Amino acid sequence: MGQTEDSLLDTAIIRTLQLDGRESILDLARALGVSRHVIAERLRMLTERDGLRVVAALDPGVAGHHVLTHSMVSVDGPVAPTAEEVARLPNAVFVSIASGERPLVFESRHSSSRELLETLESVRAIPGVREIRVTTYVDVLRGFFVAQSRNEISLDELDRELITALQSDGRASYRALAEVVHRSPSAVRSRVQRLITAGVIRIAAIKSGGLSSNRFATGLGIALAGRSDPVRKFILESESIEFAARSHGAYDFVATAVGPSSTEVLAAIEALRGLDEVATVETWTHFNLVKEDYTRAIGRV
Structure with a gap:
């Protein structure tokens, strides 16, 4: 199996395990048309080389987290030290170093708006932080921790x-x-x-650490020019959009487009820009995932 074929197979395995993390190796082999040995070997490579993990995520509501936010931070100087500081905050569940004028992206969960303000105060106190742009999730449409129903x-x-x-x-x-x-x-x-x-937990695959050659991820900040329904429909039907939330604040939707190459991701972005109801799509490329951890919530059940 060539490198391109391996990349496509890895993407198919990850996407399948994002739907059901407990899918057996036999069922994966049958669904993807390869042998059990090939699936087992690719899983080993994805785990050891690319940091793939299959874990259970607790529904935010079960954990008492009713305020979910997406923040983008302007930083003076190198971003990595600031990102590491943000990653130490217990409310931060996702921290990434990205492209653009706000190269530090993080998601956080909170029991109340007051707790959110306290977290933002902690971030502003970190040396080098110049500005924080906050968007609040109203409805998470797609994502690792989102169950079909509760x-x-x-x-x-x-x-x-x-x-x-x-x-x-x-x-x-x-x-x-x-x-x-x-x-x-x-x-x-x-x-x-x-x-x-x-819907208390959802078991699925997530990638950890540095992004690999077969996973190109781009964040999307979508502003509407019309009704939200066509954009919502596009997001739910797109195979390239891994995460999406209806939101208010800086953006009307926040999403992440993922694919084995920039070509696939760009095609999804261009299709999104082609919708009459979309005013603008701001993009940022994720270079390094500093933190992706949804497990801390169990202590609050």
């Missing part, structure tokens, strides 16, 4: 233990999970399926 259920200690274990390894076998929580594999399977079905 049902209210009560969580007990067993649920918490399973969530914690799955946040470390979302593909852990039911037998391995059973050993952690001292229950039978069948009881663990039932609990995990209950948590997933209720």
Whole structure:
């Protein structure tokens, strides 16, 4: 299998695991038309070389996080030291070094607007920070931590233990999970399926650390010139848009377009710009993911 074929297969594996992180190697092989050995080898490469992780993300509402924001920061001097400082903040779940005049991008979650203000005050106190542009998410349309639906259920200690274990390894076998929580594999399977079905957790693949040659990611800040429905429809149907949120503040939508090459990402951006309802699309390229961690929320359940 050539390098281009490997890249396309890796992209297909990641996209499949973003839909269902617990998809078996056999099912992946059948769906993608290759052998189990090839899937196992590509998964090993993606994990060891590219930092692919499959983990459980807790629904923000379950964790008491009702204010979700996207911030872009102007920085004097090198960006990396400031990004590392922001990454240490407990409310920051995503931190990236990007292109553009605001090269530090971070997402944060908060229990209230007051907690958001406290986080922004902490960021402004970091040496080198000149300006912060904040956009608040109103409705997350696509994303790693977004379930298809949410049902209210009560969580007990067993649920918490399973969530914690799955946040470390979302593909852990039911037998391995059973050993952690001292229950039978069948009881663990039932609990995990209950948590997933209720939308309490979503188990999916995320990339960590530096971006690889087969994952070109560009942030999008979309301003509307008309109704939002056609833009929402485009976002939900596009195979290139990995994350998107309806928002207010600097942008009407914030999204991330991802593909194995800049050509694929550019095609999605151009199609988006072609919509009559879109006024402008501001873009920034993600160069390095400093932090992508949605696991801290379990302590607040």
